Amino acid sequence: MSAWGPADDARGPEDGRRLAASFDLMTAVLHGASLPRLLILVAERARAMAGVPLAFIALPSEAAHTLRIDIAVGAGSDRIRGLTVRRGKSMLGRAFGSRRALSARIVADQTLSTLPAGPILILPLDTGEAARGVLAVLGQPGAQPFSPAAARQLLLFADTSARLVQLAEDQRATTPPDDHATAPMLALRPPDTT
Numbered sequence: 093m094s095a096w097g098p099a100d101d102a103r104g105p106e107d108g109r110r111l112a113a114s115f116d117l118m119t120a121v122l123h124g125a126s127l128p129r130l131l132i133l134v135a136e137r138a139r140a141m142a143g144v145p146l147a148f149i150a151l152p153s154e155a156a157h158t159l160r161i162d163i164a165v166g167a168g169s170d171r172i173r174g175l176t177v178r179r180g181k182s183m184l185g186r187a188f189g190s191r192r193a194l195s196a197r198i199v200a201d202q203t204l205s206t207l208p209a210g211p212i213l214i215l216p217l218d219t220g221e222a223a224r225g226v227l228a229v230l231g232q233p234g235a236q237p238f239s240p241a242a243a244r245q246l247l248l249f250a251d252t253s254a255r256l257v258q259l260a261e262d263q264r265a266t267t268p269p270d271d272h273a274t275a276p277m278l279a280l281r282p283p284d285t286t
Contacts, residue, residue: 110245113137114252121260128163130260134217134227134253135165138246142213142229142238148172149217150184151225159184159226168208177203184226187214191223193247197237211237215250219258227253 120133131149139147146166153160157179164173179185182203187194194214211231216223227250
């Protein structure tokens with residue numbers, strides 16, 4: 093046994109894909125990527141991890157008790173980008189409000205009627221303190237529902253993503269705009285001895 097856990101605890105390819113996707117997101121955060129770019133990256137990586145044609149992110153909108161699909165990547169993304177759904181009357185709203193993942197064999201939600209009838213997995217973007225939105229991946233019509241192992245990997249990625257996006261927002265809020273690009277470099281310089 094090592095300090096990190098059992099030495100024979102082999103990681104499968106699913107772990108590798110999740111860790112690579114998390115690393116890509118972490119790199120983007122460290123390079124100061126904008127919030128929209130970070131969210132697009134989250135959706136792109138989730139879509140690739142799940143091997144599905146469509147992934148999207150819904151965030152709380154300005155109108156009370158609604159979520160708006162702001163980010164969508166993949167087949168049919170133009171049809172749903174900008175769609176607003178009520179929190180209490182939709183699968184997205186239930187996952188957001190309960191802060192729990194929701195999986196269904198087919199999209200059976202009137203508010204998402206423009207989507208093909210494939211399996212859907214909706215994951216809260218939960219920072220540990222609050223849900224900031226939901227990430228959803230949608231499979232091909234007729235495809236099998238997401239396996240528990242795939243759902244677990246995507247849930248871990250969604251949790252990591254929410255925390256990294258929160259970290260990026262917190263960093264922007266505390267770093268003065270003029271010093272944003274140079275602050276990390278100044279911290280690495282040795283003190284001036286002259």
